[in-house]
Amino acid sequence: MPQQAKTTLESDGAMRPRRELPKAYDPAAIEERWAAYWVEQRLFEVKTQPVGSHDRAFTVLLPPPNVTGNLHMGHMFEHTESDILVRWHRMLGETTLWLPGTDHAGIATQMLVERLLVSEGTSRQALGREVFVERVREWRRHYGGAILASMKRIGDTVDWSREYYTMDENLSVAVREAFVRLYEDGLIYRGAYIVNWCPRCQTAISDLEVTHEEQQGKLWEIRYPIIGSPGEFLTVATTRPETMLGDVAVAVNPLDERYTHLHGKTLELPLTGREIPVIVDDWVKSDFGTGAVKITPAHDQNDFAIGQRHSLSAISVMDETAHMSAAAGHYSGLDRYDARKKVLEDLDTQGLLGAVRDHINAIGKCARCQTVVEPRLSTQWFVAVNKTPNKGGDSMAEMARKVVQETRAGDPKSKPLRFTPENYERIYLEWMNNIYDWCISRQLWWGHRIPAWHCGNCKEITVARQDPTHCAHCGFDQIVQETDVLDTWFSSGLLPVTVFGWPPPPGESTPDLDAFYPTSLLVTGFDILFFWVARMIMLGCYFSQDILMPNGSRPPLRESVPFREVYIHALVRDADRQKMSKTKGNVVDPVMIVEKYGTDAVRFTLASMASPGTDIAFSESRTEGYRAFANKIWNAARFIFMNVERAREAGIEIDPSLLGQAPTVPGSAPLEARWIGARLNSVAAEVSAALAAYRFDEAANLVYQYFWGDFCDWYLEIVKLRLDFADPANKAATRSALTTLLQTFEAALRLLSPFMPFLTEELWHALYDDQPPAKSIALTLYPLGAAHSDDVAEIDFPLLQELIASVRAARKDLGVEEKAMVPIRVRPLNDGLPFGNNLDIIQRLAKVSRVAFVENFLEQDVVFDAAGDFGSIRSTPNFDVQVVYEKTIDIPAERERLTKELTKLEKALASAERQLSNPAFLDKAPTHVIEGLRKMEADTRLLIEKTRKALDDLTQEGRG
Ligand SMILES: [Zn+2]
Ligand SMILES: [Zn+2]
Numbered sequence: 001m002p003q004q005a006k007t008t009l010e011s012d013g014a015m016r017p018r019r020e021l022p023k024a025y026d027p028a029a030i031e032e033r034w035a036a037y038w039v040e041q042r043l044f045e046v047k048t049q050p051v052g053s054h055d056r057a058f059t060v061l062l063p064p065p066n067v068t069g070n071l072h073m074g075h076m077f078e079h080t081e082s083d084i085l086v087r088w089h090r091m092l093g094e095t096t097l098w099l100p101g102t103d104h105a106g107i108a109t110q111m112l113v114e115r116l117l118v119s120e121g122t123s124r125q126a127l128g129r130e131v132f133v134e135r136v137r138e139w140r141r142h143y144g145g146a147i148l149a150s151m152k153r154i155g156d157t158v159d160w161s162r163e164y165y166t167m168d169e170n171l172s173v174a175v176r177e178a179f180v181r182l183y184e185d186g187l188i189y190r191g192a193y194i195v196n197w198c199p200r201c202q203t204a205i206s207d208l209e210v211t212h213e214e215q216q217g218k219l220w221e222i223r224y225p226i227i228g229s230p231g232e233f234l235t236v237a238t239t240r241p242e243t244m245l246g247d248v249a250v251a252v253n254p255l256d257e258r259y260t261h262l263h264g265k266t267l268e269l270p271l272t273g274r275e276i277p278v279i280v281d282d283w284v285k286s287d288f289g290t291g292a293v294k295i296t297p298a299h300d301q302n303d304f305a306i307g308q309r310h311s312l313s314a315i316s317v318m319d320e321t322a323h324m325s326a327a328a329g330h331y332s333g334l335d336r337y338d339a340r341k342k343v344l345e346d347l348d349t350q351g352l353l354g355a356v357r358d359h360i361n362a363i364g365k366c367a368r369c370q371t372v373v374e375p376r377l378s379t380q381w382f383v384a385v386n387k388t389p390n391k392g393g394d395s396m397a398e399m400a401r402k403v404v405q406e407t408r409a410g411d412p413k414s415k416p417l418r419f420t421p422e423n424y425e426r427i428y429l430e431w432m433n434n435i436y437d438w439c440i441s442r443q444l445w446w447g448h449r450i451p452a453w454h455c456g457n458c459k460e461i462t463v464a465r466q467d468p469t470h471c472a473h474c475g476f477d478q479i480v481q482e483t484d485v486l487d488t489w490f491s492s493g494l495l496p497v498t499v500f501g502w503p504p505p506p507g508e509s510t511p512d513l514d515a516f517y518p519t520s521l522l523v524t525g526f527d528i529l530f531f532w533v534a535r536m537i538m539l540g541c542y543f544s545q546d547i548l549m550p551n552g553s554r555p556p557l558r559e560s561v562p563f564r565e566v567y568i569h570a571l572v573r574d575a576d577r578q579k580m581s582k583t584k585g586n587v588v589d590p591v592m593i594v595e596k597y598g599t600d601a602v603r604f605t606l607a608s609m610a611s612p613g614t615d616i617a618f619s620e621s622r623t624e625g626y627r628a629f630a631n632k633i634w635n636a637a638r639f640i641f642m643n644v645e646r647a648r649e650a651g652i653e654i655d656p657s658l659l660g661q662a663p664t665v666p667g668s669a670p671l672e673a674r675w676i677g678a679r680l681n682s683v684a685a686e687v688s689a690a691l692a693a694y695r696f697d698e699a700a701n702l703v704y705q706y707f708w709g710d711f712c713d714w715y716l717e718i719v720k721l722r723l724d725f726a727d728p729a730n731k732a733a734t735r736s737a738l739t740t741l742l743q744t745f746e747a748a749l750r751l752l753s754p755f756m757p758f759l760t761e762e763l764w765h766a767l768y769d770d771q772p773p774a775k776s777i778a779l780t781l782y783p784l785g786a787a788h789s790d791d792v793a794e795i796d797f798p799l800l801q802e803l804i805a806s807v808r809a810a811r812k813d814l815g816v817e818e819k820a821m822v823p824i825r826v827r828p829l830n831d832g833l834p835f836g837n838n839l840d841i842i843q844r845l846a847k848v849s850r851v852a853f854v855e856n857f858l859e860q861d862v863v864f865d866a867a868g869d870f871g872s873i874r875s876t877p878n879f880d881v882q883v884v885y886e887k888t889i890d891i892p893a894e895r896e897r898l899t900k901e902l903t904k905l906e907k908a909l910a911s912a913e914r915q916l917s918n919p920a921f922l923d924k925a926p927t928h929v930i931e932g933l934r935k936m937e938a939d940t941r942l943l944i945e946k947t948r949k950a951l952d953d954l955t956q957e958g959r960g
Contacts, residue, residue: 027598221354677787
């Protein structure tokens with residue numbers, strides 16, 4: 001690998017990009033090499049410094065991928081955007097830290113290892129908790145690094161020395177500390193609650209982990225006999241009849257006159273022999289179902305709330321596997337759906353089943369395993385997010401609201417925490433305004449076990465930083481640790497403080513918290529806005545309150561946020577704008593795409609399509625296009641290197657110390673040299689502005705236009721005029737042109753580097769003949785102010801471009817042969833047009849043999865001594881131009897060409913028509929293919945018409 005070799009440079013003193021570049025650009029041949037180099041050389045590590053010695057850094061916390069995961073297109077996109085920003089900030093000269101890690105992913109990892117155990121003929125239960133947890137650790141040691149390897153391969157410039165894992169010892173200690181502090185502050189409690197229960201995963205899952213679906217179901221009416229009124233019934237309607245076994249009341253609306261006479265009465269609960277009251281509650285809607293609602297507090301969220309209001313008991317009739325429990329009497333042991341069938345049969349037999357209607361049910365499924373979730377009453381641990389802590393101050397939710405609302409002098413940009421796109425602030429606030437206590441316990445074995453012990457004597461709970469041996473309340477020594485673990489989002493919600501060494505010693509900060517907290521930016525997807533982003537904000541604000549500022553005071557809210565900005569990126573969909581999913585089979589594997597086109601092309605595709613708030617329809621054809629872009633740059637480099645070689649042979653050496661410096665282009669220099677440097681300045685500033693506003697699409701397109709359009713299509717073409725290695729009289733001019741060319745190319749590589757890091761690294765090292773001034777182009781500065789600005793050149797050159805473009809268009813219309821040199825007539829409409837001094841450019845780029853400046857376009861041209869129809873005059877506000885060209889046509893040859901063309905078009909049309917009239921094809925082919933074919937058919941018809949007309953005209957002409 002290249003090392004810094006300054007001595008060689010000094011002793012030799014010549015620019016020698018002699019390292020031969022292979023003919024073809026082959027990303028596979030360069031990318032893996034540089035990816036490994038960046039990691040080996042530890043280029044992106046940021047050292048810990050003593051407290052107070054750091055400048056504020058640009059810090060980004062990578063959303064930790066699940067340790068079970070593989071890199072998918074969503075990651076690829078998120079990492080592309082993040083890496084572009086991180087590389088750009090680093091090149092602005094800022095201390096830049098991008099911090100990587102992985103999440104232990106409680107449910108996902110446990111499920112995966114459980115499945116493995118089943119395939120081995122054993123189970124989690126058979127192994128026991130300790131052995132199982134060890135098994136999971138072992139699995140992670142062997143297979144947990146897949147996604148990290150992919151991140152290395154795609155060139156993420158994270159600081160690998162700081163890589164963490166949420167189950168690391170130090171992070172686990174911090175998680176425990178956070179739990180204990182919240183408990184001591186009165187913000188953690190244990191309580192009975194209705195949770196979403198997955199009978200397969202056998203754990204509570206959060207609302208956010210439930211996917212809601214609509215399903216065709218039934219609404220059954222059941223008649224409950226009224227006690228004391230034989231033959232009279234109160235009819236309820238339900239979608240889950242098996243839960244009636246746990247009913248404790250029937251509620252009606254107090255204003256519902258149909259039921260006024262039943263207030264205070266009791267009912268006989270069928271199939272159980274129990275007696276239950278009729279109660280009144282405003283919550284009941286008279287117009288839904290029969291207006292009488294069965295109340296099952298242990299199996300429904302709303303019923304639970306009513307039960308609390310009316311002090312009703314709760315009867316659980318199902319166990320944790322969704323089988324009926326002992327409380328369900330002789331239905332005990334039946335699966336919930338078998339019990340439903342049996343209950344309905346029995347009710348029917350007894351004549352208590354009323355009408356049965358079709359009904360669209362909203363059902364919830366476990367997002368992990370697709371099992372229908374059962375609302376279940378259980379004892380769980382909660383964080384009281386709306387409660388004032390014992391020590392005083394705002395509730396967590398209150399703080400989390402203030403940080404997006406507080407402004408200085410009403411300036412929205414001054415908010416402590418800002419969202420991009422802005423509309424996410426409203427969505428976030430809406431959620432935060434309606435937030436409930438957060439259930440943080442999970443009935444899993446894999447995760448941070450809750451540091452609480454239950455006393456066998458007094459039943460009190462002991463929560464402690466060190467494992468206790470005795471009950472803190474009665475001193476009894478038979479205490480048992482809580483079996484639940486913490487929700488994965490509890491530990492990941494703490495990451496912004498824990499990764500920097502929280503908790504610091506009392507009254508102090510840690511060097512890393514001091515330097516890197518608050519972090520600068522979080523780049524993430526909408527799907528984890530509530531799961532993760534909102535919780536990081538609550539926990540980050542809460543715990544950073546204890547970290548004192550260097551002056552010893554508590555931090556203001558502004559310094560408490562975990563990140564100052566949140567950028568929510570879009571989703572990557574397939575080319576037809578469909579969501580990628582395994583069931584649809586339209587998942588694009590980024591690793592395969594990277595192998596096919598190179599990381600740089602994939603990154604550029606994603607960046608160029610990333611306009612805020614718009615999902616990306618990923619298409620390979622775009623990627624192919626950007627691969628061609630990379631190829632174009634490669635070829636430009638080869639052309640440049642070849643000329644450096646030719647210059648050396650002609651005795652022209654370029655001083656290598658000039659490379660990497662702003663080109664010094666005097667006002668007397670050729671226009672293109674002044675213009676290309678000035679353009680670079682403007683483009684670099686525009687790209688920076690776009691990146692600062694997260695307009696990745698604009699930034700990428702600016703770079704693309706500069707490199708392909710300005711640099712390759714214009715500047716390189718003109719520079720060819722200046723490189724004269726034969727005539728010693730032109731030696732100085734050639735050296736000057738070549739120097740500017742090299743300086744501009746080097747700066748342009750830096751401009752492109754954040755977007756295409758591999759290609760630019762390769763070419764940049766080659767440009768310095770593997771003796772570059774830094775270990776990586778990523779460690780150089782972004783080319784802001786890379787050249788002198790030159791307003792005149794930026795005005796003049798586009799005028800020249802406009803003239804050349806006009807001539808090219810006119811040539812095309814007249815059918816001038818590609819290589820023919822033709823004269824033009826130009827009528828300037830303004831003073832000071834840059835044409836007279838740049839005739840050589842006009843002649844070369846527009847293939848013009850001679851330029852005549854005229855005051856009028858006359859029939860008879862005095863300058864060229866030619867007559868006739870020269871084709872139309874092209875007009876612009878600054879000039880008119882006319883190509884002087886009289887077309888002579890070989891009629892028989894032209895007729896033959898047109899006839900051949902017509903035959904070809906007619907064949908194509910026939911084939912398209914055949915396909916479009918084939919029902920089997922129309923059924924199977926994707927919409928975009930069919931649409932493409934229809935468009936082709938219409939275009940071909942038009943071309944046939946035009947060609948026929950041309951043939952007709954030719955025949956007329958032949959006669960005349
Ligand atoms: Zn599940
Ligand atoms: Zn006790």
